[in-house]
Amino acid sequence: MNIVEMLVPDAYVFKNSNSYQRKWLVLHKTAGGSTAQSVASWFQSGAGGAYTSVHYVVGLDGVIVRCVREQDGAGGNCCLESGHDTFWPTNVNLNWVTFSIENVDPATDNSTPMPTAQKQSLFWLVKDLCTRQSIPMRPADNNGGIAGHSSIAPQSRARCPGNFAWNELWTFLKGASTVTPNKWQIADAQKEWQSTAYLFGGTAPNYDSGIAKAWAQRVYQGQRIGPPLTAEYDSTDWGGNAIRVQQFANARCEWRTDGSSCRFFDAHGEIV
Structure with missing residues (x-):
């Protein structure tokens, strides 16, 4: 903002x-x-x-x-x-x-x-x-x-x-509703996402992916997740489910590839 x-x-x-x-x-x-x-x-x-x-x-x-x-x-x-x-x-x-x-x-x-x-x-x-x-x-x-x-x-x-x-x-x-972002929130989220582009040779990771959209919604609500430090990569969760993962400055996102969930974790556990 x-x-x-x-x-x-x-x-x-x-x-x-x-x-x-x-x-x-x-x-x-x-x-x-x-x-x-x-x-x-x-x-x-x-x-x-x-x-x-x-x-x-x-x-x-x-x-x-x-x-x-x-x-x-x-x-x-x-x-x-x-x-x-x-x-x-x-x-x-x-x-x-x-x-x-x-x-x-x-x-x-x-x-x-x-x-x-x-x-x-x-x-x-x-x-x-x-x-x-x-x-x-x-x-x-x-x-x-x-x-x-x-x-x-x-x-x-x-x-x-x-x-x-x-x-x-x-x-x-309480997190029961998502507020539609205004133009300043949108611009600030985009700027933060691009701030680590140098880590990727000058081009930041895809900003249209499911993880990126979930990240932006968290940022609009004031959560300080930080910009991306990695591109997305494939992994599995503890239950053996296929997930896409991306690391951010202050959190890690796990995206179920079947689209059923997107979870963020920091050093203290899941961010709700």
Whole structure:
């Protein structure tokens, strides 16, 4: 996924907050604005006041803008209001223990339905961030997870994130559905596949095979399988079934030649 970087000044972030365990992800909507870039520019200007920032902004068109580096804390998740969900810690500024993602919504009440491109990029980003940062991919509780801004500030942010595709997000994170990739996801997957072409004399392995298509679907869902390190080759599984195998930087694919299954394995076992 292509991510545009428009970092806010250091004065608006909590520098080097990795000494804290950030186990929650908070999702927002912008209640105004037209593009991820224009929202990021507003954060950069400091117009919102001290520490007004988020880690990422996702546009209606699917563009993702990074405003704050992940090793730093953003300023979008403060402060607790009366009626907040009880799992939030009360002895620390929540910006030290959370990540934040804004989603552009031009309506001031955050009532705009999320378009497909925005959902696709957001879902990919959420899964990728949660995977890398060990955030539970489920509704938030004392042990971490994902919540809306209204969970923290139910009075002033009761409509944040407002009209939001929660059910689709949970379905995606559970792996029960495959989201159709947008053009950026497609281009990034192709670029990653081609990145090891030098290992094969300048021409990457076949990108139209069953393994390649299964690999691309995993990448669209945020799994970090890595580019191919070998071409496909014939082998057999433990049951003596004929399989096609291909090695990737972070996983190995076993494709049953009868088409009944395609399984990926890493150092810890099968990737489900």
